[in-house]
Amino acid sequence: MIPSHPLKVMYLNPVGDHEATDQIFADMVRDHKLPGTEVHVTALPREHYRFSHIEFRTYEAMVTRGILRAVRAASEEGFDALAIGCFYDTALHDAREISGDMIITGPCIASCEIAASLSNRFGIIVGRRKWVHQMQSTVHDYGYGNRLAGFYDVGLGVDDFQKDHDETNRRLKAAGRKAVEDGGAESLILGCTMEIGFYKEIEAEL
CATH class of the missing domain: 3.40.50.12500 (Rossmann fold)
Incomplete structure (x- = not known):
């Protein structure tokens, strides 16, 4: 309709x-x-x-x-x-x-639903390690815990992602490679809305 x-x-x-x-x-x-x-x-x-x-x-x-x-x-x-x-x-x-x-x-529930439809396991790249416990609980509450390859932090706060794009790209790519090679992730989620725009280079390299 x-x-x-x-x-x-x-x-x-x-x-x-x-x-x-x-x-x-x-x-x-x-x-x-x-x-x-x-x-x-x-x-x-x-x-x-x-x-x-x-x-x-x-x-x-x-x-x-x-x-x-x-x-x-x-x-x-x-x-x-x-x-x-x-x-x-x-x-x-x-x-x-x-x-x-x-x-x-919200970004978490929407991303998990999409990633779960595209892959068997997905990894989530986040800024700080501190975020992981709360976000992990949320992913499990949504029913995707068994599809989660892991969380991979890059040591950046929300306000840091857009400051130095080259450095942010370097850290995100390194975390993405770890998720794929070590965690067996078949798809990746950027776990902060301020990581916006960086997916293109990660997709191209990984």
Whole structure:
């Protein structure tokens, strides 16, 4: 059935809005959205949410209210879907409770579903080792624990990925090679939304 109106999607970066970061995701939307799809890139108001990442559970707790307010507003404004832009899938289940008919997804659950459909085992490349315990629990909760080859950290924080692209590329490729050669991964997931754009060179080399 062909929808009667263009598909309307919101990409919500769950940190304070920042022009340079918002533009990174706007460029992603421009390059990858389907024709006829309307995608809005947004973030939380900076006057209330000044931090640039939510690596800590404390920060996740602080942004949850803002995420839920954004979800409810998007639902009332007629959005068809909303993606919460953090690999922790922060407040995913909470948001689904109040989203009405609007679909809610997050990078972790979406990536695992795609990777599991393409391969027997997948590896996830993350920034810091600290992230692994929480993300591993999430992957297991989603039912993909037996498909997980492992997590491979590169020693970078969220704010570090876009600082030195050559160094980030080097670290991501090394982690990807380890996942494939040592872990037996048949597909790779970049486990942070700020790893955006680096997949091309990893695919070309591995």
